[in-house]
Each structure stands twice: as C-alpha cells, then as structure tokens.
Amino acid sequence: MAITASQVKELRERTGAGMMDCKKALTATDGDMEKAIDYLREKGLSKAAKKASRVAAEGLVDICIDEANKVAALVEVNCETDFVANTDDYKNLVHSIAAHVAATKPADMATLLDSTFTGTDKKVSEVVTEAVAKMGEKIDLRRFTVYEYGNHTLGHYIHGAGKIGVMVELEGGDEEVGKHVAMHIAAANPAYMDRTAVPEEALAHEKEVLAEQARNEGKPEKIIEKMVMGRIQKFYKENCLVDQEFVMDPDKNIATLLKEHHAKALKYVRYQLGEGIEKKKEDFAAEVQSFMK
Numbered sequence: 001m002a003i004t005a006s007q008v009k010e011l012r013e014r015t016g017a018g019m020m021d022c023k024k025a026l027t028a029t030d031g032d033m034e035k036a037i038d039y040l041r042e043k044g045l046s047k048a049a050k051k052a053s054r055v056a057a058e059g060l061v062d063i064c065i066d067e068a069n070k071v072a073a074l075v076e077v078n079c080e081t082d083f084v085a086n087t088d089d090y091k092n093l094v095h096s097i098a099a100h101v102a103a104t105k106p107a108d109m110a111t112l113l114d115s116t117f118t119g120t121d122k123k124v125s126e127v128v129t130e131a132v133a134k135m136g137e138k139i140d141l142r143r144f145t146v147y148e149y150g151n152h153t154l155g156h157y158i159h160g161a162g163k164i165g166v167m168v169e170l171e172g173g174d175e176e177v178g179k180h181v182a183m184h185i186a187a188a189n190p191a192y193m194d195r196t197a198v199p200e201e202a203l204a205h206e207k208e209v210l211a212e213q214a215r216n217e218g219k220p221e222k223i224i225e226k227m228v229m230g231r232i233q234k235f236y237k238e239n240c241l242v243d244q245e246f247v248m249d250p251d252k253n254i255a256t257l258l259k260e261h262h263a264k265a266l267k268y269v270r271y272q273l274g275e276g277i278e279k280k281k282e283d284f285a286a287e288v289q290s291f292m293k
C-alpha cells in the first residue's frame with residue numbers, strides 16, 4: 001500500500017526515529033502504525049519505549065481544592081492560542097470551572113455542561129459559549145477528575161503555570177510527602193501504579209518486543225528469555241510509579257519514600273496540556289511532503 005506523508009510524520013513524532021527509517025517501517029508493516037512502532041523498537045531505531053503524544057493544544061490545567069468538604073477537582077480547558085490562555089479572563093474562567101466541578105461533582109462531561117454554573121442562572125455550556133464570543137477563540141472543556149479524599153492525604157501539583165497538573169491520593173503520610181509524590185508524577189509520568197496494574201496483554205507484548213530486540217542484537221535463543229526478564233525489570237522501573245526512582249532522591253524509589261512516611265499510594269491522575277491533540281506544524285509537514293516526493 002502507498003505510505004502517506006502524514007503517516008511518516010505521525011510515526012516520527014511518536015518514536016523520534018528518522019524519516020527514512022519511519023517510511024521503511026511503515027512499508028514493512030503495510031502501514032500499520034502500532035506494528036511500525038514495534039518494528040522500530042525491535043531494530044533499536046525508536047527513541048521512545050512507549051507512545052508519546054506531542055503536546056500541541058493551548059489552554060490551562062488547573063486544580064481546585066475544597067478542604068472543608070475534602071473534595072478536589074483537576075480540569076483541562078483548551079483554547080487556540082497561548083495569548084488567550086495567558087489572559088486573566090481565561091485563567092479566571094478555568095479556575096471557576098474547576099471550583100464548579102469540585103462543588104457539584106458531575107458524573108460526566110455531559111452532566112457538567114448541562115449543570116447550572118455556580119452563582120449564575122446559566123448552564124455551563126452557555127457560560128463557555130459566551131466566553132468564546134468574548135475571547136474570539138474556540139474553548140473546549142476537555143476533561144476533569146474529582147477526588148473525594150475524606151480522611152486520606154491529597155497530594156497535588158501544578159507545573160509550568162498550568163501545563164501539567166497532578167493529584168495523588170495517599171493513605172497515611174502528610175501534605176509534604178503528598179506534594180513530593182505529585183511532583184514526581186509530573187516529572188516521571190508513570191503509566192501504572194504498580195506491577196499488578198500492568199495489563200497481561202501489555203506485559204506479553206513488551207516481552208515479545210524485547211525478545212525480538214535481543215534476536216536482532218544476535219543473542220542466542222538460550223539466553224534470550226533470561227535477558228527479557230532482566231529487561232522487564234527495567235520496564236517496571238520506568239513505568240510503574242512505586243518502582244520508579246524518586247526524582248528528588250534517585251537513591252530511593254517511590255515505594256521506599258512512601259514506606260518512610262507510613263503511606264500508601266491509592267490512586268493518581270496526571271493531565272498534560274494538549275496531550276494527544278495534534279496541532280499542525282506547517283514547516284515540518286512541508287518537510288515530510290517534500291521527502292515523500
């Protein structure tokens with residue numbers, strides 16, 4: 001099948017591999033994006049061990065905490081330009097939406113948009129529509145998470161003036177360790193809480209990729225299984241929160257940090273502004289198009 005410039009562009013963005021290698025991988029896998037990613041990893045050409053979405057959309061990630069009722073809300077609201085995202089009107093809108101989410105704890109996005117905005121007689125959807133008219137840009141309430149943490153400890157952190165937001169709920173511990181774990185999650189971006197949270201199919205897939213990688217390195221079959229098990233330990237250390245090295249003290253992992261503070265991580269959520277939303281970059285697109293020709 002014919003490989004398109006957009007396919008090469010996406011694969012390059014997701015793996016960091018060169019354009020020639022991306023085109024070769026797509027050709028070898030009949031344009032199957034996921035198989036092409038595996039192909040590049042197996043050949044040692046991918047610079048990313050897992051999917052990495054380019055951060056493209058503008059807007060803000062914000063947190064509102066209702067300490068009296070032990071409720072916290074993390075929201076992401078997108079707009080079109082960084083200029084609008086940095087205005088006081090936009091910042092106030094996003095924070096008021098976060099406060100409304102914390103106060104009303106909507107079940108889903110449809111419920112949120114249909115609810116009466118706190119302090120007004122208008123629906124949230126109407127308030128957003130008015131903001132669009134005022135600011136002259138599309139505004140999208142993309143997602144939200146509510147934690148009712150009760151007697152547990154809430155850790156939270158906003159990085160980069162609204163580029164990344166994290167909430168983590170701990171059993172035990174205190175606000176300081178909660179914040180440190182939240183900061184770590186912001187920096188390290190774990191995919192799973194612990195090893196038990198890794199889906200069987202994901203683990204089996206990782207083992208297959210690692211085995212093929214070892215074969216391509218010329219390793220004999222009799223030691224490949226042992227090598228794969230060793231590399232799976234590295235996979236856990238890179239992807240599971242409790243196994244990751246603590247970014248503020250690499251001599252210990254998160255499990256050790258939590259144990260020192262008599263705490264246990266129960267759940268966490270991490271929003272990175274615009275992750276998974278592609279924003280056109282005409283110069284790069286033109287470069288790829290030129291290459292394809």
